[in-house]
Amino acid sequence: MRRLTKYILNTLIVSYLAVIYFSGVPETNTLNFRLKDKATKVAFAVGIWPSWSMFAPNPIKFDSKSYVSITYKNGDVKEYDVEKNPDGILAPFRKARWMKYSQDNLRNPNQRVLLGPAIRYFARKYQIPGNPVVNVQIKRKWSEIHAFSDHKIPSIYATPRQEKNEVLITQQVER
Amino acid sequence: MLGLKTIFSDWNKFFFEEKPTEGIALFRIVWAGLLLCYFIMDLGNITDFYGPHAIVSHTTAENAFPFLHISLFKLFKPTYEVAYGVMVVYGISLFTSMLGFFTRGSLIVAFICMASLHQRNIWLLSSSEMLMRAITLLLICSPCGHSLSIDSLLGRYFENFRQKRTWPIWALRLIQIQISVVYLWTTWHKLKGETWLDGTAVYYATRIEGLTNFPLPFLLDSPLFLKLATWGALLIEFSLGSLIWVKKLRKPVILAGILFHLGIEYTMSIPFFELTMIVLLMNFFTPEELKAFVMRMKDWFILGIQDSTLANEIKEKLIRTVRGQA
Numbered sequence: 001m002r003r004l005t006k007y008i009l010n011t012l013i014v015s016y017l018a019v020i021y022f023s024g025v026p027e028t029n030t031l032n033f034r035l036k037d038k039a040t041k042v043a044f045a046v047g048i049w050p051s052w053s054m055f056a057p058n059p060i061k062f063d064s065k066s067y068v069s070i071t072y073k074n075g076d077v078k079e080y081d082v083e084k085n086p087d088g089i090l091a092p093f094r095k096a097r098w099m100k101y102s103q104d105n106l107r108n109p110n111q112r113v114l115l116g117p118a119i120r121y122f123a124r125k126y127q128i129p130g131n132p133v134v135n136v137q138i139k140r141k142w143s144e145i146h147a148f149s150d151h152k153i154p155s156i157y158a159t160p161r162q163e164k165n166e167v168l169i170t171q172q173v174e175r
Numbered sequence: 176m177l178g179l180k181t182i183f184s185d186w187n188k189f190f191f192e193e194k195p196t197e198g199i200a201l202f203r204i205v206w207a208g209l210l211l212c213y214f215i216m217d218l219g220n221i222t223d224f225y226g227p228h229a230i231v232s233h234t235t236a237e238n239a240f241p242f243l244h245i246s247l248f249k250l251f252k253p254t255y256e257v258a259y260g261v262m263v264v265y266g267i268s269l270f271t272s273m274l275g276f277f278t279r280g281s282l283i284v285a286f287i288c289m290a291s292l293h294q295r296n297i298w299l300l301s302s303s304e305m306l307m308r309a310i311t312l313l314l315i316c317s318p319c320g321h322s323l324s325i326d327s328l329l330g331r332y333f334e335n336f337r338q339k340r341t342w343p344i345w346a347l348r349l350i351q352i353q354i355s356v357v358y359l360w361t362t363w364h365k366l367k368g369e370t371w372l373d374g375t376a377v378y379y380a381t382r383i384e385g386l387t388n389f390p391l392p393f394l395l396d397s398p399l400f401l402k403l404a405t406w407g408a409l410l411i412e413f414s415l416g417s418l419i420w421v422k423k424l425r426k427p428v429i430l431a432g433i434l435f436h437l438g439i440e441y442t443m444s445i446p447f448f449e450l451t452m453i454v455l456l457m458n459f460f461t462p463e464e465l466k467a468f469v470m471r472m473k474d475w476f477i478l479g480i481q482d483s484t485l486a487n488e489i490k491e492k493l494i495r496t497v498r499g500q501a
Contacts, residue, residue: 001191001343006191009190009191009343009345010190013345013348013349016349017349017352020352020356024356024360041242041243044240044242044243044244045242045243045244045245046245046312047245047286047290047294047308047309047312048305048308048309048312049305050305050356050360051305052302052305052356052357052360052364053302053361054302055365055376055380056361056364056365056368056371057364057365057367057368058368058370058371058376059370059376059383060383061379063382063383063384063385065385084219084220086219092388092444092446093212093213093216093446094216094219096216096301096446096447097217097299099385100298100299100300101230101298103385104298105298106298111298113235113238114235114298117231117232117235118231120232121228121229124228145379145383146382148375148378148379148401149398151398153378153396153397155392155396
């Protein structure tokens with residue numbers, strides 16, 4: 001290998017390692033903070049930003065599903081699941097992205113920016129000719145997982161949970 | 176000075192030792208195949224996620240991600256034609272990457288399309304997508320098309336396609352480091368959570384109804400098992416990020432990792448993630464081990480075709496087994 005090639009490759013290797021290190025570690029000091037900022041920008045630009053928080057620092061302790069409630073001009077109200085629910089053996093793979101969007105993000109208070117576009121999307125999606133949509137409401141139904149007990153574990157299949165409702169957004173559709 | 180020399184020499188050996196290309200080529204086939212499956216599963220979502228009237232508008236996506244980034248949707252107008260066009264090009268480039276046809280070019284195109292689709296709606300992404308981007312980028316830097324590819328086949332007839340069958344393995348090392356970082360990162364973050372320390376994390380994770388797969392009632396209802404599974408998961412993830420580099424422990428750790436991911440796959444429905452991690456662990460077998468595996472497969476395949484007696488024997492044995500006469 002030529003000397004120049006090796007020099008370039010070494011620079012590339014060190015840069016890659018620096019980017020994945022500094023974009024991943026927390027900001028513990030000023031140097032770290034400055035480098036993290038730069039490394040994160042590079043990681044975003046190249047498309048390799050780190051996000052490996054699988055069930056970390058804690059798994060969530062609730063089940064959550066998002067629904068959309070559509071009110072039509074004639075007064076009919078229909079409720080739909082936000083997620084697409086395909087059938088068959090490949091269903092979990094086909095609905096994976098919908099689950100991520102609906103269960104992790106749409107209901108998340110930090111992602112309220114998603115609600116406006118979602119309202120417009122559902123108003124279009126569930127439009128019926130001659131009976132326009134007048135109101136769209138997005139809500140989530142959720143239930144807390146029973147607390148862990150060393151003596152008796154509540155079975156996932158047998159123990160009913162109390163379901164709660166939360167309206168995330170209600171909006172009249174402008175026509 | 177001697178210490179510094181040793182460090183440089185070890186660094187050189189670690190990153191630039193020449194190894195056979197069959198291993199990384201095998202990984203390319205499996206990896207591109209996995210991405211292709213993921214792509215096929217996403218085909219029904221083009222208008223919902225990537226079109227001009229998608230569930231997240233192009234403007235919202237761009238405003239929420241104000242960093243410089245790779246996106247064909249920025250370059251062209253976010254129309255249906257562009258959304259479908261990106262998907263078609265992505266599918267073709269993944270297929271040609273898998274076959275190893277103009278491999279590097281195909282992988283570059285696949286990476287650009289993948290990054291564009293991911294950036295179009297970052298709220299759909301999970302850890303497996305992050306890994307897909309990082310690993311594909313590193314795969315571009317490797318000579319993964321030099322073996323087991325149409326390119327290498329063309330190399331037999333055309334000078335332009337002729338390539339070396341060994342390579343300095345720096346890109347493979349970065350892939351391995353990236354995988355280790357994932358495991359160490361998640362272990363470190365989990366250690367900050369009280370449920371991982373008190374042994375209840377697996378209980379809560381397996382109680383999320385949206386993520387349940389096949390039932391395991393006896394074990395998942397046992398407090399002792401749940402605690403051991405929680406701490407065991409931490410230990411295995413830590414080992415996969417660290418002990419996997421110790422020569423003697425490498426294979427047991429890989430085996431533990433595969434069983435760990437298969438266990439999660441059985442009990443929990445986290446599409447593609449466990450499969451992705453299992454495929455990635457393949458990179459911790461040495462290039463020589465993977466080459467030997469490829470050679471065995473080749474011999475077995477060629478023997479199977481050439482030796483019709485053997486093929487007939489196997490066929491008859493199978494028929495006898497099915498009829499219960501074995």
